[in-house]
Amino acid sequence: MALELKTPPNNTEAERAVLGAILLDTAGPDADRVMDIALAQGITRDSFYDPRNAEIFAAMQRLGMHSKPLDQVSLTEELTVTGKMEAIGGVAYLIGLVESTPNSAHAEHYIKIVREKALRRTMISRANQVTSRCYDENEFPDPQAVLGFAEKSFLEIETTSGNTAPWSSAVIAAGREIDGLFESGGKIMSGFSTGLKYLDEKLMGLKKAEMIVIAARPSVGKTSLAMNIAESVATGQMMDGTPVKHDSRPHAVGIFSLEMPVLQLSKRMIAGRAQIDTWKLNRDFFNRKEKAQLTRQLNGAVSVLNKAPIYVDDTAALDIMDLRARARRMKKQHGIELIVIDYLQLCQCREAARQGRQQEVSMISQQVKAMAKELNLPVIVLSQLSRDNEKRGDKYEKPKLSDLRDSGAIEQDADVVFLLRRPSRVASDPEAKDERLAIIDVAKNRNGETGEVKVDFWREFTRFFDRNPSDEGKEFANEEDKFEQGSFTVEDPNL
Numbered sequence: 001m002a003l004e005l006k007t008p009p010n011n012t013e014a015e016r017a018v019l020g021a022i023l024l025d026t027a028g029p030d031a032d033r034v035m036d037i038a039l040a041q042g043i044t045r046d047s048f049y050d051p052r053n054a055e056i057f058a059a060m061q062r063l064g065m066h067s068k069p070l071d072q073v074s075l076t077e078e079l080t081v082t083g084k085m086e087a088i089g090g091v092a093y094l095i096g097l098v099e100s101t102p103n104s105a106h107a108e109h110y111i112k113i114v115r116e117k118a119l120r121r122t123m124i125s126r127a128n129q130v131t132s133r134c135y136d137e138n139e140f141p142d143p144q145a146v147l148g149f150a151e152k153s154f155l156e157i158e159t160t161s162g163n164t165a166p167w168s169s170a171v172i173a174a175g176r177e178i179d180g181l182f183e184s185g186g187k188i189m190s191g192f193s194t195g196l197k198y199l200d201e202k203l204m205g206l207k208k209a210e211m212i213v214i215a216a217r218p219s220v221g222k223t224s225l226a227m228n229i230a231e232s233v234a235t236g237q238m239m240d241g242t243p244v245k246h247d248s249r250p251h252a253v254g255i256f257s258l259e260m261p262v263l264q265l266s267k268r269m270i271a272g273r274a275q276i277d278t279w280k281l282n283r284d285f286f287n288r289k290e291k292a293q294l295t296r297q298l299n300g301a302v303s304v305l306n307k308a309p310i311y312v313d314d315t316a317a318l319d320i321m322d323l324r325a326r327a328r329r330m331k332k333q334h335g336i337e338l339i340v341i342d343y344l345q346l347c348q349c350r351e352a353a354r355q356g357r358q359q360e361v362s363m364i365s366q367q368v369k370a371m372a373k374e375l376n377l378p379v380i381v382l383s384q385l386s387r388d389n390e391k392r393g394d395k396y397e398k399p400k401l402s403d404l405r406d407s408g409a410i411e412q413d414a415d416v417v418f419l420l421r422r423p424s425r426v427a428s429d430p431e432a433k434d435e436r437l438a439i440i441d442v443a444k445n446r447n448g449e450t451g452e453v454k455v456d457f458w459r460e461f462t463r464f465f466d467r468n469p470s471d472e473g474k475e476f477a478n479e480e481d482k483f484e485q486g487s488f489t490v491e492d493p494n495l
Contacts, residue, residue, distance in 0.1 A: 009120040010049035014113040018043075019056055020101025021110065023094075026071040034107040035060065035070060041111050047118040052088040056097075059084065072098065119157065126153040145350065148322035155328070155374075189246040191378065192338060195232025195239040197466050199453045202442055203416065206233075206338065206378040210446075211369045211413055213344075215383040215404055216420035221438060222382050223260070224462040225420060226340050227269055229380065230255060233338050234308040239465050252309035254336040256323055258346040262312040266305075272463040274301035279460060311336065320349045320367045324374075331375050339375070341368065343382035345405060362409035369413040383410055385419070395428040397421070401443050417444040422457065438464065 018038060025034040045061070048054035059078045060070055068074050072094055079085040088094075130150040133140045140146050191205025206212060206229070216222040228239060236248040257265050271278050274297040280286060286294065311334050313326055323341070330336045341347070344364060352363040372379040384405040390397055399419045404410045411417065419441040423429040431437055438457035442450045456465045 008049065008124060009117045011113050011117050012050045012053065014110045014117075015048050015050055015053040016097055017101050017110040018107065018114055019053060019060075020097040021104035021107035022060060022070055023072055023075070023098050024101060025104045025107070026069060032064070032070060034104050034111075035064060037108055038111050041115055043111060043115060043118075047114055049117065049121070052093065055079075055084050055088050056094075122157055123154070126150075126157065129153065142319070142322075145319045145322050148319060148325035151325040151328060152321050192233045192251060193238065193244040193246070194229045195237070195244075196228075196440075196453070196455060196464060197238065199440060199442075199455070202449050202451060202453060203445065204448055206380070207415075207447065208376050208378060209373045210378045210415040211372045212378055212380045212416040212418070213383050213404070213410060213414040214380060214418045214420060215385050215399070215410075217385050217387075217399075220420055220422055220425070221457055221459075221462070221464070222420050223342055224268070224272070224457070225418070225440070225464055226342060226380055226382055227255075227265065227462075228272070228464050230310065230338065230340050231269060231273065231305070231308065234310045235304060239463070250307075250309055251337040252311065252334050253338045253340065254327060254330040254334070255310065255312045255340045255342070256318065256326070257312055257314045257342050258316055258318060259342055260314070262314040265312060265314070268462050270298065270301050270305060272461045273305060274298045275461055275463075277460040309334065309336075317346065317348055320347050320364045321351070323347065324367060324371050327371055327375060331377070337377050339371070339377060339379045341379065341381040343384065344368070344410065345384050365409045365413045395426075395430075396423070397426045397429070398441070411444070414444060415446040416442065419443045435459075437467070 018034070021034045022032075022038070025032065043057070045054040045058040048057055056075070056079070059075060059082065063070055063074055063078055068078075076085070076091060076094060079088060085091070130146065130153065133146045133149065134143075189200065189205040191203070191207035191210075193200050193205060194203065214222045214226055230253045232238060232244070233251050234253045236244050236250045238244060255265070267278070270276075274294070276294050276298060311330055313330075318326075327336075327339055330339075345361065347364045349360045349363045349367070352360040368379055368381050385399050385403045386405045388400075388403045399421060401411045401417060401419070402408070403419075404417075420438065421441070422438045423431040424433070424435045424437065426432060436456045436458065438455050440453045440455060442453065444450065454467045456467045457463075458465070
C-alpha cells in the first residue's frame, strides 16, 4: 500500500525541455530533427506525466501529420481550434517552454530522460495489474495464467522502443540467399527439413517466424506427421534414417501436447522409429526370433531418441498466453528452434472466451503467429477440419482452406497450410484401395510452391515415408518388399 502513496517517476523539467527544443527546431536544413528523434525513440503523448505537456505533444503530432510547421504560431492555432489552450495554461505556458530552453543541442538527453521515466511508470502500471490479478483468486483462479499475463505484459514493453528494422542488412542477407539459389540451381534449403524429401522440395524448409498449420479430420495422421517432423528436426535425420543433407545437426524442439500425455507420445515415437507394430506386440503375435530382432530395434530407437533434444509440455487446456510464456522459457532454458502445438482447438483464450468461440480461436491463431515472430522460429500447429468436405458431393472429398474449423483467421494468419488426407478412408476415391497412400496438400505457402505431395503412411507404426514418384502404379510382390524401400537401420551404431 505504501507504493501507491508515492508519486510516479517523472521529470516535468525534461518534458518541458523536449517540447521547447521541438519549438526551437523549426528552421534550417535540420528542421523537425528533434521531433523525428522523439518519435523514433517511441515518445508518445502517454510518455509525458504532466497532462499539459501531453496535450501539447499530441497537438505537435497532429501538425506533423498535416505537414504544418511546428512553430509557436501554428501550435497556438491548433490548441485554440481544438479548445485545449486554456487547459494547457494559455499562450504564456507556450512562451515559457521556449524561454526555458536556450537551444536544442541537448534534446536527445532530455528525450532519454522522458522515455526512461515513462518506462518506469509503465512497469509500475503493469506490475499493479499483475498484483491485482494475484489477489483476485475468484476472477483469476489459475496462477499459471497470471504468470503468463505477467510475462506477456512486461515483454510487450520491450517491443515499444520504436527501433527501425535494419533494412540495409536485410537487403544484403536476401541478396546472398538469392545468389545461393543461383549456385545451387534453385534447390537450396532455407529452413529445417520435414524429413520427407519431396515435401522439402516444395517447401524449401520450415522457415523461421513462420506459422505452419497441419489440418485434417480426426484420426487421419496429423499428430503422427507433426511428431515425425519434430523427430527429424531433433535428430537431424530424414524419415529413412539418412542424415539431412544441408544440416544434419540436431535442433531442440518444444512440443505442447494438449491432447496426448508425454508417455503415450514417447511410446508412439519409439514404436515408429523401431518399426514395431504395438497392436501385434500387445497381443503376442510375434515368435521368439521376431521378438529378439524387435528388441534390438527397440534398443536402437530408444538410444537415438534418448539423445534427441525434445522437450514436452503435456499440460491440458492451456491458455494461449500461458503457452506463449512457457515457450519463451523453453527457448531461454533449452534453446528450442521449433515448436509444435497439438492442437489449436484445445487451446483456450480467457481474454476472448466471452466473445464466442470463433473470436476466441481467431485470437489464439493471432497469438500463435505473434509467437512465431517474437521467438523467430517456425511454429507447427495442428488444427481440426470441419465436415464440409464430406458434404460437397466431391468423390475425392478433398478438404479446402475454408474447411479449417472454427475460424477463417487460421487461414489468414498461417504462412503454410498442409491439408492431410488418406484416400483409403473415402470409398468413392479412385485410389481408395491403396491403404498406404497419404496426400499432403500444400494448400497455402506464402513464400513458395503449393500442390500435392504423395507419401506412404504406415498406420501400424504411425510413420510417414517418401513415396517415389517413379513407383506410382508399380506392383510389388508383397507389402514387405514395398516397405523395405522406405525402411532404415534403427540400431544405434554405438551399441
